[in-house]
Amino acid sequence: MNLPLFSQRRRFLQGTVGAAALAAFAGPSSAVAQSRPAEGAGPRVTQLLDMSSEQQELSRDYATGIRLAFAELKRGNAPVPQLSTIETDGSALAARNAIQLIKNDPSQVALLGTVGEGLALSTLKEAGQARLDIAHVAPWLADSQFDADARLFGLFASRESQIRYVVKNLATMGVTELGMVYPNAGQSDVLRASTEAISARLQIKVRSLVVPPGQDLALFGSQLGADTPYFLVFMGASIELAQFTRGLSKRGLQRYVVCLADVDTNTFLQLDPGKGVPIIFTQVVPNPHSSKVAVVRAYRDALQRLFDEPPSPVSLAGYLAGRYAAAVLASVGQDSTRARVLAEFQRRRPVDLAGWRVEFSEGGRASTFVSQTLLNAQGAFVG
Numbered sequence: 001m002n003l004p005l006f007s008q009r010r011r012f013l014q015g016t017v018g019a020a021a022l023a024a025f026a027g028p029s030s031a032v033a034q035s036r037p038a039e040g041a042g043p044r045v046t047q048l049l050d051m052s053s054e055q056q057e058l059s060r061d062y063a064t065g066i067r068l069a070f071a072e073l074k075r076g077n078a079p080v081p082q083l084s085t086i087e088t089d090g091s092a093l094a095a096r097n098a099i100q101l102i103k104n105d106p107s108q109v110a111l112l113g114t115v116g117e118g119l120a121l122s123t124l125k126e127a128g129q130a131r132l133d134i135a136h137v138a139p140w141l142a143d144s145q146f147d148a149d150a151r152l153f154g155l156f157a158s159r160e161s162q163i164r165y166v167v168k169n170l171a172t173m174g175v176t177e178l179g180m181v182y183p184n185a186g187q188s189d190v191l192r193a194s195t196e197a198i199s200a201r202l203q204i205k206v207r208s209l210v211v212p213p214g215q216d217l218a219l220f221g222s223q224l225g226a227d228t229p230y231f232l233v234f235m236g237a238s239i240e241l242a243q244f245t246r247g248l249s250k251r252g253l254q255r256y257v258v259c260l261a262d263v264d265t266n267t268f269l270q271l272d273p274g275k276g277v278p279i280i281f282t283q284v285v286p287n288p289h290s291s292k293v294a295v296v297r298a299y300r301d302a303l304q305r306l307f308d309e310p311p312s313p314v315s316l317a318g319y320l321a322g323r324y325a326a327a328v329l330a331s332v333g334q335d336s337t338r339a340r341v342l343a344e345f346q347r348r349r350p351v352d353l354a355g356w357r358v359e360f361s362e363g364g365r366a367s368t369f370v371s372q373t374l375l376n377a378q379g380a381f382v383g
Contacts (some may be wrong), residue, residue: 043109043336044082045137045325048098048119050090054183055116057267058237058314062115062140065318066325068302073326079334080326084108088119095122103132109341112325113318115140116237117262118190124149134338135345137328138321142260143194147364153345154365155321155358156284159191160198162260163233165370166282167202170231177205178258179229181244183236184211191235221247221274224255233258241279242271249274256280264314265373265381279375284367286356288316295323295354323353324366 047066049059063085073080086101088094102108111134114120120139124146127134136152142159146152157165167178180195182188188210199206207229211220221244234241234257241263248255258280265281286296288311299319300311328351329336332344350359358366374382 043334043341044084044107045110045112045329046084046086046102046108047112048095048114048123049085049087050116050119051087052090054237054240055090055119057239058140058262058264059115061264061267061312061314062113062318062321064303064307065299065315065320066113066322067318068299068306068315069319069322069326071306072298072302073323079330081109081329081334081336083112090116090119092122092126095119096126099123099126099130099132102134103130106338108134109336109338110135110137110325110329110345111139112137113139113321117141117143118186121146121190124152127151133342135342137325137345140262140317142262143191145194150346151342153348153360155324155367156261156317156365157368157370158365159195159260160201161368162282162284162370163195163198164202165372166233166258166280167204169372175204175231177207177229177231179232180206180208181232181234181236181257182208182210183217183234183240183244185213187235195235216247217243218247218250221245222251224248224251224253226253228253228255231256231258233260234263235260237262238264238267239271242268242273245274245277245279246272247274248277258282261313261317264312265375266310266312275379276377278377281373281375283313283371283373284369285313285316285320286369287371287373288313293355295320295356298354320353320356320358324351324358327351327353 047063049063051059070080070083086098088098111123114123114136117140120141121143124136133151138153138155141154142162144158144160147154182192192208196206211217217240232255234244241259245257256278260282261284263281286293288296288299296316299316303309303311328345329341332340348360350357360366372383376382
């Protein structure tokens with residue numbers, strides 16, 4: 001794992017929080033300390049991050065993109081609000097504490113880019129129970145159960161859109177059954193019902209494979225039976241996928257693994273994955289390495305200038321989220337309140353981000369864009 005890079009990114013994130021504190025929720029007894037913004041600094045938008053061991057790299061990547069967007073706009077003297085960050089352990093209790101903190105601080109006018117998915121779901125539930133009317137802008141959320149919520153502004157393709165894209169392509173190969181691999185019971189509890197509902201709508205047979213409590217993912221992969229479906233959709237993040245592929249490689253069982261947008265290719269390849277396992281990566285943004293769309297070029301330039309690290313789909317998604325949020329917030333101005341900010345987002349006006357168009361469907365998301373890349377058994381990317 002590239003620790004110097006993570007350290008560099010960490011310093012950047014802390015340096016861009018501004019006057020707002022970087023608050024950590026370590027557990028049930030942890031205190032929350034958050035300073036007020038400097039006088040006259042104006043309203044804040046707040047990002048909640050799941051910094052648990054399984055989710056921290058996804059959270060850092062997405063946060064990196066959002067920070068890049070705000071840093072770029074500030075360089076151009078654009079009227080962007082303060083951006084604060086709250087770190088959590090991803091638990092439901094942490095989400096409840098964070099929502100209570102935000103509810104009690106009227107300077108926080110919107111939530112932007114909550115990540116990962118479990119935290120985003122908990123935050124939406126807790127906000128509803130707390131009767132907190134606040135805009136939830138571009139959370140990292142593939143689950144569709146809250147898509148009709150008038151306070152949610154989902155930018156990227158849902159899990160169903162991603163799976164539909166994969167199934168459509170696999171159908172040409174005669175695939176009629178998928179294995180859904182959940183890296184732990186918690187992920188299964190959160191995602192299994194909605195995933196099985198998606199599969200029923202797509203009329204494809206699904207077999208759920210849940211890693212037992214306490215069992216190593218590599219061991220689980222190494223013990224899969226010969227009757228395991230030929231295509232496996234992995235429902236975890238980069239670290240977990242790397243461990244699972246090590247087991248598959250050891251088992252010598254030729255299977256294709258499909259992973260959704262939670263897995264970042266750069267991070268995954270740094271984690272010593274199993275050799276010879278073909279993997280299909282779905283992405284919900286244009287190719288961050290090669291796309292000629294102007295906003296993607298701007299993202300690459302900013303990333304090179306600030307980090308000198310490779311582009312990734314997750315940080316590009318964060319960058320697009322930050323650019324979109326800033327564009328809408330600019331139309332509200334500095335004299336904003338939660339109600340005014342929420343009302344402005346609820347207009348759901350189309351926004352063109354230098355070639356990437358944000359345009360919400362009726363009662364849905366701003367994008368259904370999905371693409372895929374194959375890492376073949378020889379370790380080369382195709383597509």
